[in-house]
Amino acid sequence: MGKKILLEHINVPGIETFDVYRKQGGYTAVEKAIKTMTPDEVVEEVKKSGVRGRGGAGFPMGMKWSFLAKPEGVPRYLVCNADESEPGTFKDHYLMKHIPHLLIEGMIVSSFALGANKSFIYVRGELMYVIYILERAIEEAKAKGFLGKNILGSGYDLELIVQPGGGAYICGEETALLESLEGKRGNPRNKPPFPAVKGLYQSPTVVNNVESIATTPWIINNGGDAYAAVGISRSTGTKLISASGHIKKPGVYEIELGVPVEEFIYSDEWCGGIRDGHYLKAVVAGGSSVPILPANLILKLANNEPRLMTYESLSDGGFQTGTMLGSGGFIVFDETACIVRNTWNFSRFYHHESCGQCSPCREGTGWMEKVLHRIEHGHGHMHDIDLLVDVARKIEGNTICPLGDAAAWPVASAIRHFREEFEWHVTHPQEATQPGAVYKGEMALV
Amino acid sequence: MTETQNTVEFTPERLAKAKEIIARYPEGKQKSALLPLLHVAQEQWGWLSPEVMDYVARMLDIQPIEVYEVATFYTMFHMDPVGKHVIEYCRTGPCCLMGGEEVYAYLKQKLGIDAGETTADGLFTLKEVECLAACGMGPVFQIREKYYTHLTNERVDEIINELSK
């Protein structure tokens, strides 16, 4: 069994209640931090841990905290990003549903470190039942004196507010989230200024992912150095992976960063291998936004060494042969999956979710969806394939927020690695449009 | 658009909840209550009519347009009347890998409607949505707060028959 930092107690019956969570050692980090540490000491431990943002960008959490501006007389905010809407990602949903107090405890420790007295958990509105679970947990913690006024007699006050979203992927982007939290449309803001300087209500704000915040109780209890000892080099600690697609055991797994990708897919401890009678074709390793890789490239690096589940190893080779860890949405495709259809599906998603502020994203996502639809439905031309590459390139890097890149990369990478499959759709429209039809050429088989 | 008359009102419980929500934001930042209030409103009326949106605007002391532009941005809010049960079906990639498209075709055939339509008896409205953060349990749809996971044609039969009673 690998190291467990977040999910160690997930199977304890009743762990969603305060009492059981407390019996398993819960809320000791709040006691330790508030009674024996200064806020700066808490920040210092988080810095030492090396933990990187689990929402996808991987920015070091302690560094972000130390960038928080602290002008006199201006409130500071902590906002937890529980929007979780990246296709293939469902880990935060799982964590909040099963062990809500871990997030609440993390919010208290983190808010204390940042000097925030009002903190928010922004949860995608579809997860209303999870919002009720969190609100119940907050009530329990408040009744026990861990939240509210004068926590544990320390003089520190904290109020936690759970805010529902309204169904918009873009509100996972931190500045769109802040706009939404202010009661507006979710249009991303220009960065800089980063939220750490101008965030919620124009005040200094830290936005962190659910899983990032949930690491803080362990870090405070065990020390930042102990956390940094888990994992490999700059990929410290553990990571929740949401595994879906054609595997035997879809689900959420906590892995120590550094597990070989091959072991993650085939070991019974994790995915349990590809479903019977089928074999691996491709993987999207970090949520729909990251480049798709064919089987040979996801399992091995260019030098033939095994690829590992770390930020560095997954991105090894750049976009030519690599991908990204992203949010850890690990989507597995066996040989029955049609890459063209999946690419069209994802591009429809990005077109649907573009907020429409920048023309390369608004127009480009619509264009890509249309062209992919045409190819998938047997009306494509050979030059459409290069047109897609061209449109993707023109979106990339030319937009306010990275949704544009997120829309471009899946298309560009699918064509890079599975070009023959697109060509086959163009040259064999009749065969390709049969239900369940998949290109069986050499390349797809790797 | 001219503002509508005050023809709608929250139930006493929802009014109390709304006031509690409004009070939790910092002074002067009450507009933050907009999305939560729209959810409460939709829970009561099923959809957001102009009257309802104007009511929420008055409650927050903001312009009606500020409510309309927000309500139309977010896909969870219904701008037209809906059936008793709104089925929000996930159409995104990971669910499709698990047979989501086949089950969806079956569901549409069973209900005899397409996305965006309501059955003649007013029982079901079908909506296509994007990833619901439950991809490991796909195919998935949601009705109000409840997730229905691991869908198959048989599961669809069970669920629809149960809800049709």
Ligand SMILES: NC(=O)C1=CN([C@@H]2O[C@H](COP(=O)(O)OP(=O)(O)OC[C@H]3O[C@@H](n4cnc5c(N)ncnc54)[C@H](O)[C@@H]3O)[C@@H](O)[C@H]2O)C=CC1
């Ligand atoms: N979890 C999910 O559902 C999804 C996750 N993503 C991920 O989101 C990522 C992009 O997110 P962004 O927030 O745009 O990335 P980013 O790199 O701009 O920022 C990452 C974090 O570091 C902070 N930061 C960076 N530089 C800073 C500085 N100089 N001072 C203060 N703070 C600083 C930002 O405020 C942010 O909180 C993608 O890599 C993708 O993997 C994308 C879609 C969905």
Ligand SMILES: Cc1cc2nc3c(=O)[nH]c(=O)nc-3n(C[C@H](O)[C@H](O)[C@H](O)COP(=O)(O)O)c2cc1C
């Ligand atoms: C289009 C888009 C959607 C995003 N969705 C999410 C999300 O659902 N959850 C999340 O934690 N971060 C999401 N992010 C990343 C956030 O902008 C931000 O980097 C993150 O919340 C910071 O927290 P972390 O440093 O703890 O990861 C998204 C980014 C983009 C560009």
Ligand code: SF4
């Ligand atoms: S890149 Fe797309 S989603 Fe992001 S701000 Fe521009 S239009 Fe909106």
Ligand code: FES
């Ligand atoms: S793809 Fe359907 S829930 Fe994620």
